[in-house]
Amino acid sequence: MLYGSAVTALILLGSLGESYPTSPDHALPPGAHPPPWPAYLLVVAAGVVLVWRHRWQVEVLAATVVLVSAYSMLGYVYGAALIAPAIALYTTVSYGGVRRALLLGAVSIVLLMVAGGPLGPWHTIGGPATVVPFEMAAAVCLGLAVSSRRAYIAAIQDRAERAERTREEEARRRVDVERLRIARELHDVVAHTMATINVQAAAAAHLLVDPPPQAAEAIAAIRSASKEGLRELRTILNVLRQADEVTGTQPTPGLTHLDALIASSRRAGLPTTVHTAGTLPALPAAVDLAAYRIIQESLTNTLRHAGPATATVELAARDGRLCIHVGDTGAGTGATVAVASTGTGTGTGATPAVAGTGDGHGLIGMRERAASVGGVLVAGPAPEPGGGFHVRAELPFDTVSAVYD
Structure with missing residues (x-):
């Protein structure tokens, strides 16, 4: 809002200076006269609409071109008022591509030159109309530079985000690899040892004839502890492998x-x-x-x-x-x-x-x-x-x- 107010004040003061020149070098065109105060509402409106230039780029550009052209076609000098369509064109181009920039720039130049030349106070291509192509071209170039800068920054941010995702995925992959390696080690070493203990304890209980009570209790404790250890180890392996379900020991059904x-x-x-x-x-x-x-x-x-x-x-x-x-x-x-x-x-x-x-x-x-x-x-x-x-x-x-x- 502050930016729009400043630009509007600048346009209004410039238009007043053009209406009441202080030197012969800046005299009004033949037959021209200072505009009445209602005419200044056109250039003021051209500055005010710039407040919405980021939301409705093309619409604001069209409004500024129409308002400034109407001011010139009424017979008043529009040199300072050209600031409004130049800013609107710059904003529009900075959000679009090259083709859009060239099209909007060409249309704006033609309309403003016709309104300020044959249909304006000079009745020919003269006065401020001669600077329209350069002013609009500068706005287009500046807008394209800003657009390229935005695209470059967006590309850098996208690459950074992709690189971060890649690092996270690589870290997860390495964690998964290590988890599977640990699971294999547990399965190949600990599980095999525990299973051997359980089998040997069962064999001892079966082969011993009338063992002492303490020995029978010890063998039963070994079988129970090894069986419980195998069950807990299977649970740990399933967590490490991130298994969806416990691996069964039943044959494949058919x-x-x-x-x-x-x-x-x-x-x-x-x-x-x-x-x-x-x-x-x-x-x-x-x-x-x-x-x-x-x-x-x-x-x-x-x-x-x-x-x-x-x-x-x-x-x-x-x-x-x-x-x-x-x-x-x-x-x-x-x-x-x-x-x-x-x-x-x-x-x-x-x-x-x-x-x-x-x-x-x-x-x-x-x-x-x-x-x-x-x-x-x-x-x-x-x-x-x-x-x-x-x-x-x-x-x-x-x-x-x-x-x-």
């Missing part, structure tokens, strides 16, 4: 565990039957695991959303593919068909979602399971009258290795 899965589903209240067409061949580990997880997730979804229902699991091997069908007879809450793309990434399946199941992550997980081994998966409500929800998947087991080539 279709050989399907009977246990079906029994668990029945105990949970979902009558489930299994039909296998012929004898299934030996499956690659990845396909075996994917098939188990797809069936497991399908039965879990049925338990959650189908309501009172029964489920059927059908397995068959056809043309080098394991065909899986899991269907239920429940009413459910409706679903949207979800088709998985192939493992090569050329499919066009839509993102699956099940109404009433949140964001449909279960179907997304099954789709990704199928795609990971080059298979496809289709899930959706069955047509009436049977109803229910059905999941069908085909997983190739002859060419599954091609997915990883």
